[in-house]
Amino acid sequence: MRTVVPDRGQGRLSEAWRYCVGTGRFDLALRRDYQESLALVQREIGFRHIRGHGLLSDGAGVHRPYEHAGERRVRHVFTYVDQVVDAYLDLGIRPFLELGFMPSGLASGEQTVFWWHGNVTPPASHAEWAELVRATLRHLVGRYGLDEVRTWPIEVWNEPNLKEFWQDADEAAYHRLYEVTAHAVKEVDAGLLVGGPAISPGADEWLPRFADFVAARDVPCDFVSRHAYSSGPAQHVPFGVHQTLMPAEALLEQFATPRRQLAGGPLAGAPVHVTEFNSSYRPDNPVHDTAFHAAYLAPVLAGGGEVCDSFAYWTFCDVFEEIGVPASIFHGGFGLLTHRQIKKPTYHLYAFMARMGEEVLARGADHLVTRHGDGRVSVLAWAPADVTGGDPVTGHQVRLSVPVGPAGSAFLLRSSVSEEHGNAWAAWRELGRPASPAARELDVLREAAEPARSHRALPVRDGRVELDLRLGAHEVTLAELTPVLVDETPPWWDDRRLLGLGEENPA
CATH class of the missing domain: 3.20.20.80 (Glycosidases)
Structure with missing residues (x-):
């Protein structure tokens, strides 16, 4: 739903x-x-x-x-x-x-x-x-x-x-x-x-x-x-x-x-x-x-x-x-x-x-949606945390229809921490739990601590983005939506001509 x-x-x-x-x-x-x-x-x-x-x-x-x-x-x-x-x-x-x-x-x-x-x-x-x-x-x-x-x-x-x-x-x-x-x-x-x-x-x-x-x-x-x-x-x-x-x-x-x-x-x-x-x-x-x-x-x-x-x-x-x-x-x-x-x-x-906006648009049991003064929308979403000791929930879905106003598309930047990402404690455990990590181990742990990040363009229809967030075990995610009001791609540019992005070097 x-x-x-x-x-x-x-x-x-x-x-x-x-x-x-x-x-x-x-x-x-x-x-x-x-x-x-x-x-x-x-x-x-x-x-x-x-x-x-x-x-x-x-x-x-x-x-x-x-x-x-x-x-x-x-x-x-x-x-x-x-x-x-x-x-x-x-x-x-x-x-x-x-x-x-x-x-x-x-x-x-x-x-x-x-x-x-x-x-x-x-x-x-x-x-x-x-x-x-x-x-x-x-x-x-x-x-x-x-x-x-x-x-x-x-x-x-x-x-x-x-x-x-x-x-x-x-x-x-x-x-x-x-x-x-x-x-x-x-x-x-x-x-x-x-x-x-x-x-x-x-x-x-x-x-x-x-x-x-x-x-x-x-x-x-x-x-x-x-x-x-x-x-x-x-x-x-x-x-x-x-x-x-x-x-x-x-x-x-x-x-x-x-x-x-x-x-x-x-x-x-x-x-x-x-x-x-x-x-x-x-x-x-x-x-x-x-x-x-x-x-x-x-x-x-x-x-x-x-x-x-x-x-x-x-x-x-x-x-x-x-x-x-x-x-x-x-x-x-x-x-x-x-x-x-x-x-x-x-x-x-x-x-x-x-990084959330000043204006609250919606609250739910697993999400908070806010808007910034410049029209950007930020969504904080989280997976359930079961205190009874059961297996963590994977694949939890947060599905939202988000207002972004008139725009051709919206840029989604997503940052997440979970059991798999942004979890330095898990990396430390896998390293053998060093009590006093050496300099290289500290660098590894700091790198492992950074959130997973992804981005893509989403279509805007009638001023809205249909946002589907599938969350991993104990995931907390921040989804930031920026309306793309102007596309400044030159009319002569064709990304398909870049190797790996489309047809193989069309004539």
Whole structure:
């Protein structure tokens, strides 16, 4: 059955999918591999904001207590912060500030998380914490300007509903931290954007209580945030895990939950930012590296902007060390890129989205159709991703009647990733899974990571192109249709006279 795409637009395509992207801890941005990876991502995708942990952790070196004349004092040092933020802005991406974790010199306890020991205890002094927040934001405003910093959302902590990220998952203690922090932010400037509570899946009951708390205490809150993952419990193997997955619709449901929960309450209408999302919450699950993953997330990217204001992929690259230094170039990391800038299939899903038009023409269970201002039409289509473990679907058909306007023909450029194409993980496996590929192997993997591309001319009848896309296993394809309005072939030219294109050198 062919789907007739209407000529009339259905509204603008939301950019919620590119508003923000996740990153490893703050000070990793000082590394060459990190900055090269981010530069590539920004050239081909172009995210607007970037969010990660560790802005106030010891690795960034901001909070520096010392003694002088027998008195404890604190110096705030922004040497690394300036280098990182300067690099971000040079690459056209702005911070989405996450205030955390606790500097060891201000912490009330010794509980930490991750290989790099981020402290997750409340401050020993809320007054000193508030001054740390004020000092950091005053420095940023002074260096980058108030108008600029007002565009950087400021999120208070990370997943306080989990005891691993906030001591005892103490909700009342988080509310106190949020209250102190939000007031400190607004003391710097009332126009700065502050929000939370950055909860993880499985803690939906926190959000209505958070809304009631900020309303009852008259605490500023400019946006609400949460995270979304769709994997089951981890089944550990050495240097990796396996997990089941819920259908991709579960992610969209999580994206939509805050608006539904907050409707009619004190934070109804507040922007909703999903500041982390992925399939698995583990940085060592090989599903992240696969073609399956791109097909699985395609409907999420296509539809997520309908139910929330942003959803940030966790993370843009594998320069990421929560459970230690990765043991292999492909290790199931969260990133769109591996170390050394090898593109994963999900990278191409994002790159395809970046080439979609501004106007939505049609949506379906397996496609999204958009139009550019110059009349070009882009179609994103994807094969089903079966989370039950069955054999992948091959030969999935997407058949569309696409409006391109009056033209003699349309030029089709098709780019695809699948189990067979644009799948560097599969090539790495066939190479024998080299943990640290040599230079030539890196070149091979980068070449294998590129999408398959094809092109041809399609006839236009009554202003429409009949587009038939047959998709391979876990294929995600971008079909770009450009109307050919003028054919400038000279009247004396005959392609049939070229060897291999027609008759054999006719007289």
